[in-house]
Amino acid sequence: MPYPKTWTTVGIAAVVVAAAAIAVPVLTGATGGDAVPAAADRTPTATARTVPSVPDVAAAALAALPEARYSAVVDGLLPVDRTVSSAEVFHLRTDAPLFGSDRQHPVARFAATDFLGQPTTVVGLRHEGAWELVLTPARRELPSAADGHAAAQTAAWVPRTALVQQVTPTSHVVISTADQTVSIESSSGRVTRSFPAGVGTSDTPTPTGVTGYLEQRYVDPSQGTGDHAIQLTSLHSSAADEPYGGSDGGLIGLHWNAAASGAVSHGCVRLSAEGVAALDALPLGTLVTVE
Secondary structure, three states, X not given: OOOOOEEEEEOOEEEEEOOOOEEOOOOOOOOOOXXXXXXXXXXXXXXXXXXXXXXXXXXXXXXXXXXXXXXXXXOOOEEEOXXXXXXXXXXXXXXXEEEOOOOOOEEEEEOOEOOOOOEOOEEEEEEEOOEEEEEEOOXXXXXXXXXXXXXXXXXXXXXXXXXXXXXXXXXXXXXXXXXXXXXXXXXXXXXXXXXXXXXEOOOOOOOOOEEEEXXXXXXXXXXXXXXXXXXXXXXXXXXXXOOOOXXXXXXXXXXXXXXXXXXXXXXXXXXXXXXXXXHXXXXXXXXXXXX
């Protein structure tokens, strides 16, 4: 989908979010990663004896790592190809290293502030000793390099000392591509609100069978979304590198559009003004599951 033209500063770098795409360099890593462990929940499942210790990462080495941001491609991240139902939300004390499956060699870094200069929202799936398994907003690989099917969501391990606990959302979002609806559900699974939605076409489908989170939101009337906020998720297209044809990293967003029903989009989810307003009331870090 198109993303807004926004000028913000993260450190000393100006990030230009162009009218048809987010215009920033794609960053790559060099270390491979295995799939996320199957038991992703909030219960510590490993003992101190089996959990690797957190290695020291010098400041210069940390700064040299690729940033795991919305447009990055970092090979060492862990692919997530299933749904999850439990998570906690954090901010970062400072920039933090992200590790792949071996938890010995950092593959990327999480910046303490996001592309809008606000505290980065971090969603944690599991606590193991001094580690937290977290979802990231970056890709592991492009669909064109994975026979047209890449993971729509990634994860990595981060030292827990880098995290600051935030209030955990009590609701989550469920997108049904079959029913073409977006629902807000309580922690018990009760649907509290539901809205018709436009989803991806067969050529540029909305990824399914995966959970991401609300990463950020912003308003940009130049994109034809009026004064309604674009709800940016951590998910990406799993079928196309750039479904919209720009350079936004294949991001999946939920946003207003006059045609808010049917298989009509490049992978993003279109909603009415009422639907966008309901999502706008949810905190960042809210889980978003696509079925």
